[in-house]
Amino acid sequence: MLTTIQINALKPREKAYKVADAKGLYLLVNPNGSLLWRVKFRFHGIEKKMALGRYPDVSLKEARQKRDEAREQLEEGVDPAAARLQAKVEAEIAARTTFRVVADEFIEKMELEGKAAATLKKMRWFRDVLQPTIGHRPIADITAHELLKALKRLERKGHHESAIRARSFSGRVFRYAVATLRAQHNPSDILRGALIAPKVKHHAALLEPAKVGELLRAIDGYGGKIETRIALQLAPHVYLRPGELRKAQWKEIDFEAAVWRVPAERTKMRKPHAVPLSKQAIELLRELKALGNSGDFLFPANTTFLKPICENTLNIALRRLGFTNEEMTSHGFRSIASTLLNESGLWHPDAIERSLAHRERDSVRAAYHRGAHWDERVRMAQWWSDYLVKLRDGAEVIRPKFGT
Template identity: 75%
Template structure:
């Protein structure tokens, strides 16, 4: 058996040669001077050899241990060469199946499932946030420590909400990797509770009825672009999300049936939404139609009809009217509707939730309530528009008092 002294004394020759250690283990001395451990054996009568590694990276003791592992495989009827090839293939697959590769595949799956462009854009943004930290790591090898370090970087910058959402997004990627047999664990699950809980931040909104009336009068007096004024006038009546409103297309509006059908791809929750249109909304739509803008958008961008108005347009208009960002936002029209409709006590909470396009996790229940509350929603839409007119005109509004003695 070879000793370290004997190995160090080996000199390269013009051609490679072998120096035996025993039991089929030998050192191959290369003309370059490198020393390679190899094992020669027979499998079903065929002579084979397997490379264990270079000396001194693989020492004498470790080479002999690897020899015994190979002999145990042979005793069990297993070819060590095949085992090594399988391990190498698995390592190559793992190295190629990085977190970013799996994330891209998952986002493509989301797209094929009909998720909205906004949802896909946010998913790609989350992927880009994680890419510098774990993007090139094999998805099966990412540890909770690595993921936590990436999340803590955001947390230290004060981005608590983003850190929480990023953990949730990464969890979906790891669950997908597990379900497609490319990982065994979800390190994001272990990190539940590890991050600072973000403070709940509500969209600023004017909620007192008198102040709502003042807001509506201010909107009617908006002196900017007509399309922007009409969008602001429509917003409190239909209380859609700002993106759903500004991206509206005439193909979605059925003026004859007085309904607005928004496809699932445009909705945050990924479910088609139908809005009953009051007389006031119909009047505004007819005024908008009379502008005869080219293109299919109700509210085209200022310089081109190929795109809808900018996402900041309505908020900028509110600032021009004197409403600061901590007082009123374009998203706040939904809060006004939700608050005052619920305070009225006249409408079923589920009808209000459906009007706000809030998703119901119970799909059977959601399907039932979509149909069960349609008639009520039609009545509620007209009542709400009439109520907004009363507030705008300064009429005194008396809400019923429930639970009083």
């Protein structure tokens, strides 16, 4: 068996030569003076060799430990050379398969599946938020502690809701990694309840009929761009989501049938949504059409007809009218319609929910009601517009009729 003194005394020769230790371990002495540990063994009767490192980086004691580990693998029927190569390949793949790489791939998958641009934008934002802490880490190696530390950074800044949503996004990425065999577990699962739950914040809206009347009168007097004024006037009659309203195109409007058909790709639920149009809504749309704007959009941007108005245009207009962000937002028109229509007691709750394009939690019920309530929704749309006119003119106020 070799000793450290003997190894240090070894001299290079014109050709490489071997110096044996024991149990298959030996040193390969190269002409350039390098000393390389090797171990030879037989696997299924075939002689093989495996490199164990360079001396003195790998000491005599360490080389013998590695040799013994290889012999233990042989006793278990494992080829140590093949196992080492497999481990090296897996390590290289893991090093390249970072959270950022998998997140990018997941977002690309979501895009191909038709997710909305706004949803993809939020995903990329959460990916970038997590980048400094776990983005560069192999996804299979990320622990719950690491993820929690990244989320707590957001939480300490007071961004409680963002922290919750970042955990949800990371969980979807980890689940995708598990499904594609690049991770063994999802560390976000055990972090449920670890973050501060944000206070529920509802979209600001004026829900008292008299206040709604004041709002409608203020909108009629809006002195800014005509298209913006009409958008604000139209919003309470159709109660679409702000993105569905501002990105509306003329091809969606059927004047003859008095229907606004919002395509699936522009709805939150990714399903087409039909909106019955009242006489007042048709009148506003005809006024808008008479402006003769070029392009496809009902409400084109200030600088180009090729794009719609930006997402803040209507909220800025409401601020100009004197309504604070805590009083009214563009999304608040939906809350007004939902609240007052339900309080009227005149309409079936399902008809109201269908008009608001809310998701039906019960899949069987959703299938049953897919085409239901259309006639009622048409009548409700006209009643609602007539009621808004009365509120604007300072007249009738709804009295709940829950017994009807």
